[in-house]
Amino acid sequence: MSRMAPILPHVVIVGGGFAGLWAARALRRAPVRITLVDRGNHHLFQPLLYQVATAGLSAPDIAAPLRQILRRQHNVVVQMATVSRVHADAREIELDHADGPRRLRYDYLLLASGAGHAYFGHDEWAAHAPGLKTLDDALDLRRKLLLAFERAEAATDPDDRDAWLSFAIIGGGPTGVELAGTLAEIARHTLGGEFRNIDPARARVRLIEAGPRVLSSFPEDLSDKARLQLEKLGVEVQTGAAVDEITGEGFRRDGTFVRARTIVWAAGVSASPLGRCLDAPLDRAGRVRVRPDLSVPGHPEVFVAGDLAAIDRADGRPVPGVAPAAKQMGRHVARMIRARIRGQPGEGAPFRYRDFGNLATIGRMAAVVDLGAWRFSGMLAWWFWLVAHLFFLIGFRNRSVVLLNWSVAYWTHQRAARIILGGDDRSDTQ
C-alpha cells in the first residue's frame, strides 16, 4: 500500500479531524510510515459548520481534501474507508472498503474518530430533530430551514403557517446558541421583503436548555450576557427543563406541547462506537478513559485523542471537546510515539491541556469571549471571534472566500448559500 520502506514502524490514524490531522503533521519528520483513514475525503473546520447550515457559507469554504493538505508529506498514505472494528490484540483494524472488508496492521494506533449525536435513549427523535456534525448534516439542515419558510409562504391554513414559522433548537451549548442567533437574524433581516404571504420576522425561534443557563461552560456573567444578546436578536431562551417528547409537529416540555415543525438537536454527543472495541473503561458518553499520556490501559501502543478521549485536567475538570484540545492531544500523541520509537520505556509524559480561552458567537456583532482573566462580550467579542476563526481556518483560499462572504453578508444582510439542494427540488424540467 505504500512507496515507503516497509521496515519503518507503521502508524495508523483513524479520523482526519483536528486530533488525527495534527498528529499526522507532527509526525512528518518521524521515522514512520503513516496511514490516515477517514470515511470522508476532507478535513472539516467544525467550528464554522453552523454557518453552512444557516447558508452563510458553502460546504467547500470550511473543508479541504485530506490528500491536498497532506500531499507534500510523503510518509503519509490517505485511505478513504470506514473503520468497522479494532482488533487491539492482533494490532489490526478492519476497513469496510467499497469492494469488501480489509485488515490493516499497525505498530501504533491513534483512534480519533470523534463523536456523533446522542438522543439520550430517544433515537426516534433523530428523524424529527436532526443534529449537526458533518457537512451532510449541515446541508440537510439548510434545506430544512429554508423549506420551512417556503412551506409557510405556501400554507393556506393559519395554524399550519404558524407551525412552519416555529423553530426550536434543543441544547444551549455553543452550537445551539450559534444556530438560534443566526436563525433569528435570517428571519428578521435576510428574508425581509422576499415573501408575499408571510412576514419572516414573525418566525418564533426557541432555544431550549435543560440546565439553568446557556453556555454552561462559560462563567455565569457571560452566560447572562449571551442570553441578553440572544433575546435582543429575538430568540426566546427557555432554560431549566428538558424536552420529554419530540414529534414531527413539535415538542413537549414542562407538560405542555409546543408546535414547531423545524427542530434542531444540539443537546448531546456520543463518542464514536469504535471506542467500545478497546475493552477499556468508557465514560457515560462512550468516550475512552485514557491514561495520562493518552494511551489506552493495557495497550501502550494504542492512543485515543479528540472527542473520543475522556481525560481530566489537573484541577479535576474534564478537558473540553473543542478544536484546540483535539489539536493539542494529536500533537501530544505524536510526541509519545516518537519517544517510544526512540526506545523510551514505560508510560510517557502526561498530557496537559493549555486553555487559551473560550469563544462563542451569537449573531451579527454578538459574541462572548472568556480568556480567563479577560472577559468581554458584544461587538468587540464578535470581532475577536471572527479574526480568531479566520486565522485558524485552513488554507488561504478558504480564508479569503469566507471573509468575502462574511463581509458581503454583513453589509447586505444577505447570505451567499441560500440554495435549496437535494430533496424534491430537482429542477431539470423547470
Next chain:
Amino acid sequence: MSRMAPILPHVVIVGGGFAGLWAARALRRAPVRITLVDRGNHHLFQPLLYQVATAGLSAPDIAAPLRQILRRQHNVVVQMATVSRVHADAREIELDHADGPRRLRYDYLLLASGAGHAYFGHDEWAAHAPGLKTLDDALDLRRKLLLAFERAEAATDPDDRDAWLSFAIIGGGPTGVELAGTLAEIARHTLGGEFRNIDPARARVRLIEAGPRVLSSFPEDLSDKARLQLEKLGVEVQTGAAVDEITGEGFRRDGTFVRARTIVWAAGVSASPLGRCLDAPLDRAGRVRVRPDLSVPGHPEVFVAGDLAAIDRADGRPVPGVAPAAKQMGRHVARMIRARIRGQPGEGAPFRYRDFGNLATIGRMAAVVDLGAWRFSGMLAWWFWLVAHLFFLIGFRNRSVVLLNWSVAYWTHQRAARIILGGDDRSDTQ
C-alpha cells in the same frame, strides 16, 4: 396569493431560468400581477454548471434565490412548486404543492420550463451515464468523478484500477467538451502528488461524438482547433460513431466494448413534458413549435420561451438552446404581453434572434470564440470567455467569489470544491 389588486391581469411564468426570469424583469413596470413558479428556489447560471461538477466552483457560486433576485419587484409573487399540467382551455395550471395539488388561473401564461436529458430510447443508460442539467446533477457528478480516483487508489487488481481510471464523456457539444477538457486537467495537474498507488495523470478521458466533429454548432476550423486543444490536454477525441450500449462497466461502440466505470451523458436533451399539455405541434426533441411571436397556435395568451420553444431564424437555421436566446425570448414575450394589454389585436411582432456569437471553453487557457466575422481560439479566446461569463453572472458576490476561486485555481492548479458530499461519506463517527 397576492397583495396586489386582483383587477390587474395575471401573468403566470413557469420556470425561473433565463427565459422566465428575464420575462418577469421586463414586466416590472407593466400593469400586471406576476406569479413565477419554479420547482427550485433559485435561478441557475447554467453555463458554469460544469465548473460545479468538476469541483472548480461550489453550488451557491452560480445560483441565486429567485426571491432575492426579485425582492424589490413588487408585482411578482414567487412560488416554489412543481407544475404538473397545463389546462389551456380553462386557462389554469395545476401545481403539486407539498400539501396537495392546487390550480392557478392565468390571463397570460409563459411556459419556460426548459429541457432535461434524452437517452434516445435507452433510458436504462441514465443509471450508468448521468447528465448535467441541475445543481443536484452537478454535485452527483462531482462525487462520482472524485470517488473514481479514490476507488482506483484503493483497488488491488490492476484491471479494476484501470477501469476506475477510465472516463468517457458521451457527446461533443459545448458541455461535453468543457467536461472532458476540465477532467483531463484535473487528472494531469490538480491531483498530482496526492495519491500513492495510482498516477492520476494516467487516467484516460475519452470524448465520444457520433457526428463527424466536436462543437458542430461552430465553424469547421474552430472545431478542428478545439479538437487539437483537447488532445493537447490529453483527451482522446473519438468522432464519427455513436455508442450503442452503456453499462456500469463501460460502453460499446463500433462493435468494441471499452471499459470505463465513469461515463457522463452530454449527448441529448429533451424538452420539458409540460409542452405536451398544449396540444400544439412538437419537434423531435419535444419542443413546442411556436408561432413567430412565440405564442402557441390556437392560444394567443400562451407563450413558450427558452429551451422548450422551437423556432427558426430568418435563414432557416433553428434558434439555438443557449442563454442569450432564452433571455431574448423572455424579453420578447414580455413585449408581446404588454402589447396585448394595451389592446393591440392579432398576432404580435415576430421574434428575431440576435446572435452575438458563440463561445466554448476547453480548459486552462483553451477556448474557441466565434463572433461571425471574428474567430479566434486559445489563450485570447479563454480570457474572452472568462470575462464574458463573469460579466453575465448574476450578483456582485458571485462574480467576486468566482473570480477569486478561478484565480486561485489557475495559479495553484487547485480546485476549491473538491469535497465529496452525500453518499457513504457521512463522517459523523470519523
